[in-house]
Amino acid sequence: xxxxxxxxxxxxxxxxxxxxxxxxxxxxxxxxxxxxxxxxxxxxxxxxxxxxxxxxxxxxxxxxxxxxxxxxxxxxxxxxxxxxxxxxxxxxxxxxxxxxxxxxxxxxxxxxxxxxxxxxxxxxxxxxxxxxxxxxxxxxxxxxxxxxxxxxxxxxxxxxxxxxxxxxxxxxxxxxxxxxxxxxxxxxxxxxxxxxxxxxxxxxxxxxxxxxxxxxxxxxxxxxxxxxxxxxxxxxxxxxxxxxxxxxxxxxxxxxxxxxxxxxxxxxxxxxxxxxxxxxxxxxxxxxxxxxxxxxxxxxxxxxxxxxxxxxxxxxxxxxxxxxxxxxxxxxxxxxxxxxxxxxxxxxxxxxxx
Amino acid sequence: xxxxxxxxxxxxxxxxxxxxxxxxxxxxxxxxxxxxxxxxxxxxxxxxxxxxxxxxxxxxxxxxxxxxxxxxxxxxxxxxxxxxxxxxxxxxxxxxxxxxxxxxxxxxxxxxxxxxxxxxxxxxxxxxxxxxxxxxxxxxxxxxxxxxxxxxxxxxxxxxxxxxxxxxxxxxxxxxxxxxxxxxxxxxxxxxxxxxxxxxxxxxxxxxxxxxxxxxxxxxxxxxxxxxxxxxxxxxxxxxxxxxxxxxxxxxxxxxxxxxxxxxxxxxxxxxxxxxxxxxxxxxxxxxxxxxxxxxxxxxxxxxxxxxxxxxxxxxxxxxxxxxxxxxxxxxxxxxxxxxxxxxxxxxxxxxxx
DNA sequence: TTTAGCACTCTGAGGTTTAGAGTGCTAAAG
DNA sequence: CTTTAGCACTCTAAACCTCAGAGTGCTAAA
Numbered sequence: 001x002x003x004x005x006x007x008x009x010x011x012x013x014x015x016x017x018x019x020x021x022x023x024x025x026x027x028x029x030x031x032x033x034x035x036x037x038x039x040x041x042x043x044x045x046x047x048x049x050x051x052x053x054x055x056x057x058x059x060x061x062x063x064x065x066x067x068x069x070x071x072x073x074x075x076x077x078x079x080x081x082x083x084x085x086x087x088x089x090x091x092x093x094x095x096x097x098x099x100x101x102x103x104x105x106x107x108x109x110x111x112x113x114x115x116x117x118x119x120x121x122x123x124x125x126x127x128x129x130x131x132x133x134x135x136x137x138x139x140x141x142x143x144x145x146x147x148x149x150x151x152x153x154x155x156x157x158x159x160x161x162x163x164x165x166x167x168x169x170x171x172x173x174x175x176x177x178x179x180x181x182x183x184x185x186x187x188x189x190x191x192x193x194x195x196x197x198x199x200x201x202x203x204x205x206x207x208x209x210x211x212x213x214x215x216x217x218x219x220x221x222x223x224x225x226x227x228x229x230x231x232x233x234x235x236x237x238x239x240x241x242x243x244x245x246x247x248x249x250x251x252x253x254x255x256x257x258x259x260x261x262x263x264x265x266x267x268x269x270x271x272x273x274x275x276x277x278x279x280x281x282x283x284x285x286x287x288x289x290x291x292x293x294x295x296x297x298x299x300x301x302x303x304x305x306x307x308x309x310x311x312x313x314x315x316x317x318x319x320x321x322x323x324x325x326x327x328x329x330x331x332x333x334x335x336x337x338x339x340x341x342x343x344x345x346x347x348x349x350x351x352x353x354x
Numbered sequence: 355x356x357x358x359x360x361x362x363x364x365x366x367x368x369x370x371x372x373x374x375x376x377x378x379x380x381x382x383x384x385x386x387x388x389x390x391x392x393x394x395x396x397x398x399x400x401x402x403x404x405x406x407x408x409x410x411x412x413x414x415x416x417x418x419x420x421x422x423x424x425x426x427x428x429x430x431x432x433x434x435x436x437x438x439x440x441x442x443x444x445x446x447x448x449x450x451x452x453x454x455x456x457x458x459x460x461x462x463x464x465x466x467x468x469x470x471x472x473x474x475x476x477x478x479x480x481x482x483x484x485x486x487x488x489x490x491x492x493x494x495x496x497x498x499x500x501x502x503x504x505x506x507x508x509x510x511x512x513x514x515x516x517x518x519x520x521x522x523x524x525x526x527x528x529x530x531x532x533x534x535x536x537x538x539x540x541x542x543x544x545x546x547x548x549x550x551x552x553x554x555x556x557x558x559x560x561x562x563x564x565x566x567x568x569x570x571x572x573x574x575x576x577x578x579x580x581x582x583x584x585x586x587x588x589x590x591x592x593x594x595x596x597x598x599x600x601x602x603x604x605x606x607x608x609x610x611x612x613x614x615x616x617x618x619x620x621x622x623x624x625x626x627x628x629x630x631x632x633x634x635x636x637x638x639x640x641x642x643x644x645x646x647x648x649x650x651x652x653x654x655x656x657x658x659x660x661x662x663x664x665x666x667x668x669x670x671x672x673x674x675x676x677x678x679x680x681x682x683x684x685x686x687x688x689x690x691x692x693x694x695x696x697x698x699x700x701x702x703x704x705x706x707x708x
Numbered sequence: 709t710t711t712a713g714c715a716c717t718c719t720g721a722g723g724t725t726t727a728g729a730g731t732g733c734t735a736a737a738g
Numbered sequence: 739c740t741t742t743a744g745c746a747c748t749c750t751a752a753a754c755c756t757c758a759g760a761g762t763g764c765t766a767a768a
Contacts, residue, residue: 017762036760036761038760038761038762039761039762040760052761053763056761056762056763057763060762060763070761070762072763073761073762073763074760074762074763075760075761075762076760076761076762171739
């Protein structure tokens with residue numbers, strides 16, 4: 001079951017079977033055509049044995065209830081956000097992916113061994129955007145949720161050493177530090193062993209500044225040399241709070257008729273340039289264990305209140321490390337996007353854990 | 355002196371002093387207003403003691419010579435690419451930067467120590483785009499032009515080792531490799547020493563596949579273990595051919611009236627999504643030792659034939675490692691962009707070499 | 709309760725009009 | 739020979755108008 005923005009399942013309100021069918025028809029047609037849907041169209045297209053006049057009446061009801069609106073008198077109806085919500089929660093059935101889609105998704109992974117995690121993510125963004133015709137956002141794996149595994153210090157020359165930090169999820173982070181004094185092998189070994197003991201298994205998030213200070217105190221009694229080694233740790237905390245967000249198909253929004261206004265385009269692209277903000281949005285919207293659909297004003301962030309954001313998460317060794325998202329106008333093919341995303345996340349989980 | 359796209363200095367053609375002034379006035383006005391410039395405007399704005407009728411005559415001449423065009427009969431003139439070229443080569447005097455600009459450029463560097471090279475580049479892209487109101491492109495430092503400095507191998511556990519490659523420009527590249535057999539310290543040391551001897555001082559570009567194979571042959575006589583260590587080297591060659599290109603101010607093109615057409619915007623944004631292509635363009639356009647101005651059709655690449663690309667290069671320890679560029683419509687404030695870029699490159703050189 | 713019929717409404721595409729900016733040319737003035 | 743004033747002409751772009759078409763709501767009959 002899909003969760004909505006508030007985390008709960010929305011109540012299935014009392015809508016007669018027929019009203020549901022009509023609402024469904026309107027949503028489906030409008031998503032396809034981007035034009036207001038008239039009663040004629042509904043009565044024909046989904047060949048429910050009912051005249052347009054009857055449908056007009058039902059539509060008027062649905063409008064009163066808040067599921068549909070008319071852009072102007074004497075135009076067809078379009079779904080409101082509430083209408084989409086109802087559709088997503090109650091009326092939508094998920095597409096099976098076409099063979100083509102399956103192929104597109106699976107082939108991008110098998111294309112030679114993609115060892116580099118950045119490449120996997122980047123390609124995923126591409127596939128996701130082209131399969132959905134929307135803009136896709138994918139958060140890179142979050143270092144800070146990984147667990148500390150090993151610390152190594154490797155002297156380079158008299159003045160510099162290389163500190164290497166390895167996590168259980170296979171991240172490697174390194175940094176050259178200045179070491180004023182020459183370090184003896186023995187001293188080094190001692191320090192490194194100590195640190196590894198203390199830190200093993202903690203997630204990077206758990207390595208707080210206070211813990212670092214504590215360790216420092218312990219060690220300084222013995223050695224005053226490693227000041228800089230800690231900088232790596234501390235910076236890991238700060239810098240890695242903000243992870244790269246990979247975008248795919250930013251130009252896709254230009255195909256959407258709701259973005260024919262240059263000013264809207266500008267605002268959107270502006271948003272895309274602000275990585276930290278995108279990160280925030282993804283982080284706040286997503287939920288660990290399911291796909292979340294956040295429609296229009298359900299989004300917290302002003303800039304995307306006319307959009308729908310659909311998010312999912314991927315895991316490495318069962319640890320949730322990143323978020324994938326699809327962003328587009330509220331008029332989007334919900335079932336397709338959700339299906340594609342579900343499949344993509346599956347693939348990602350598989351291939352990242354190996 | 356600025357070089358034009360063809361590398362040579364363009365000849366100062368015979369243009370009377372007065373024609374030069376008029377051309378100059380048209381360019382300056384048009385850059386500012388984006389509207390065709392009429393004879394009245396010229397005669398007033400630059401208060402040369404000459405009537406509009408005379409200027410009309412001169413303008414007709416300039417049009418015949420190919421420096422100006424009219425969008426339609428009975429409109430003012432706008433500069434042709436040739437006109438811009440002449441302006442850039444002969445008429446333009448470089449702005450002094452305002453105190454504000456100086457501040458903007460210098461402050462982004464001093465903002466806490468920016469150790470991470472990525473951050474420096476990223477910020478530079480930002481400053482450059484906001485100071486010029488155009489889109490900026492900055493190529494990250496090119497690993498492959500750096501010289502090999504040191505190779506280290508660091509055993510992690512029974513099965514895996516970490517290979518670390520360090521260049522003279524301070525790059526560190528690492529990779530976990532699988533080592534089927536346990537390696538003894540002595541063996542390792544032997545191999546590493548050998549490799550370091552052989553490779554020291556070569557640029558990554560010079561480490562060809564054939565050289566690697568040669569080394570392999572030498573070593574395989576002694577050890578069969580390090581197959582994977584070479585993968586790092588080989589992949590360095592391939593993968594790093596394509597370097598990240600950082601963009602700044604992509605939304606700025608939306609402010610340019612020449613991009614009010616959604617279709618042009620699409621093509622432009624599409625280009626921005628293709629990192630390898632951007633890389634190519636920057637690489638091909640730039641010249642090692644000066645700022646290059648490539649106007650309109652002077653660009654090789656179809657997509658930017660209506661644009662001007664201005665590029666410069668930055669160095670680390672006197673080695674040219676990356677390119678910065680500003681891309682916009684041919685109607686751009688050349689002198690400003692060039693001045694800003696010149697200053698930025700200076701700052702970059704300074705701060706990267708320390 | 710459903711449906712056919714009809715009067716009514718609103719949009720958006722296409723056509724027309726018109727003010728304004730700017731030109732080229734001519735003929736007079738310097 | 740060069741410069742300039744004057745004028746007829748041209749072209750654009752904004753403003754306005756028109757009208758077919760799509761779709762509605764309501765009424766009255768089935």
